[in-house]
Amino acid sequence: MFTSVDDVSARLAETGYLASPAVATTVFLADRLGKPLLVEGPAGVGKTELAKAVAQVAGARLVRLQCYEGVDESRALYEWNHAKQLLRISAGRDESWDETRTDIFSEEFLLPRPLLTAIRGEEPTVLLIDETDKADVEMEGLLLEVLSDFQITVPELGTVTATRRPFVVLTSNAGRELSEALRRRCLFLHIGFPEEELERRIVRLKVPGLGAALTESVVRVVGALRAMDLRKAPSVAETVDWARTLLALGAGTLDETVVRDSLGVILKHQDDIQKAAAKLDLDAL
Amino acid sequence: MTALAERITGLVGALRAHGVRIGTGETVDAARALEALGLADRERLREGLAAALLHGPGQRAVFDPVFDLYFPRGVGGPDGAATDREALRDRLAQALAADDRALMAQLAAEAVDGLGGYGSSPGSDGWSAYQTLDRLRPQTLLARVQADVRGGEGSGGGFADRLLDDEIRRRIEAFRRMVGADARRRVAERRGPDEIARRGVVPTADRVDFLFANRDQLAELRRTVQPLARKLATRLAARRRRAARGTVDLRRTLRSSLSTGGVPMRPVLRRRRPVRPELVLLCDASGSVSGFSDFTMLLVQALHDQFSKVRVFAFVNRLDEVTGLLDHGRADPGGLGARIRAEATLTGWHGSSDYGVALGEFAERYGEAVGPRTTVFVLGDARTNMGDPNLAAVRDLARRARRVYWLNPEPRAQWGTGDSAAPAYAELAEMHECRTARQLGALIARLLPV
Structure with missing residues (x-):
């Protein structure tokens, strides 16, 4: 899919995803080694965006499995279409039982769910397993076969093996410790908060109307906030939101009033806002 | 290629020695990553190997210095560098003002080369980061760099400039780390990377001894409280599920067997009443063990919804309840220790800890x-400063509580030395050695009542 690490960064940048060297290198390796990619990091740094960008670059179909508490086999892998099976049985009254039995457990009556869809696909596919940490531990066991061998075993049909390996991205907010078995099957990528330079470029790309000086100030203030040990440090998404807010407010430069009035855009807890205001020498709110 | 393979296995060996669990499969992946990336770009190689070998963000702190040793930036010192201290400081000030990381790294190498060498005979010489920094004193450049940045381009002044101090401090801190890394690299050239990687690299936060942790490590530990608490809560829930299944209730099994002619077809299990246990924590908050106590208090507070009631008491030589100070949301974990010492009455006539009086x-x-449903944890090193250990109070406590555990942050070998009353207490309450966050996590998962 990619020829070099530079190729990855350049092509991701075309879709509007600016990748740090770590991200570009790891994506390149995941493609080259054919291993799934486990992406961890705080909320709002672009974990899901990465999968979407890769899909767009590769011209691949994006198959997404959104995990939640209680997601199970029939939501993730496949399900038999019971209604259709019943119809088939009642339609063929004169057949022998053996014919019916072999027929109703065929591909036609199988409802593929995301994992099976991604495995069976003939065209290039990016499989995104989002928020893996939200799923139960049992679900991880289900993923192991898919992730290590790219195959799924359906008892009535046999084993379905991928003809074309999908590019797999798993994301996690570290809400729960993922099992060691799952981790060892993946390349691990931790996306943290970006370097100042990269974040400036991101803001410039997403909010082109904002002046260069203001962009720099915004990034510096956010950087200082992140160093403050807050309950929820502002993420890239918040930086971009803030930049958009400042643009909408028509602020030319950052000053105390503007920061004080818009601090709620980047900080989501009242204690954090108070703490930040104190450290930044704003007047009491 | 064999030399490179050896590098990789050496790197993996050193990481394993630091408790990172890496299987053979991952080592092979790392080698394939090396093949795919080549050696041209060192930072890419670093990211690639990290992706293949590591499983969590916490391991990165160990990986980076070890990587620097096995894939060094260069060999030997910079050639023909000026070793004049003042000139070096001038150039460093400029690099800091411009935030030029590449130049800072180069200056770090020059500084170690020029100022950090000690000893002369081949056996005893080496390179010292401490000596380098002591002679160079980068922290004293703060004012100068500030003036440079403010005066230089006149970056518009404005709001963001009030952040300048902190930014420059962070840059200086980064430079100090570079010096440390370069000194390690030079020493590793002389003695081989294996030895330095095992000894010279700081372990991950959860393996640091509580009693010797510095401020940064304690801050790092505090950040691990929430993830650790979530992990423990999952484990407790699993234990609770297993415990709820209970044992066979013989009387009811026999009673129900009458309907099948006296043959016990279906065993009846004893149902446990779901009771959330109560927890009482007694923490020694004196200077020597406060890092340990603070961490444990935060951890227990994070687990508070697992219990019907949690009460926390702190003592030095007087004892006071501090449950209110730990309230959720309000807790500023960093200042917890200071707040407890300021707001609670912990000391009487003198400032050293006295277990006997406090327990009394x-x-x-x-x-x-303390009642029959209460589990009591005592946290402390049991060093009474020669006071009366007041064993009667502990005996009484053990009699009334469901269980009493004592977590001692000292190594077992030191129990009973000097003024430690640990062996005497250990006879009355189950005492466990608890020196690192990792040990604490394992103990809590095992000892907490379900």
């Missing part, structure tokens, strides 16, 4: 906090 006071004032 607990029995007297808060005796009603």
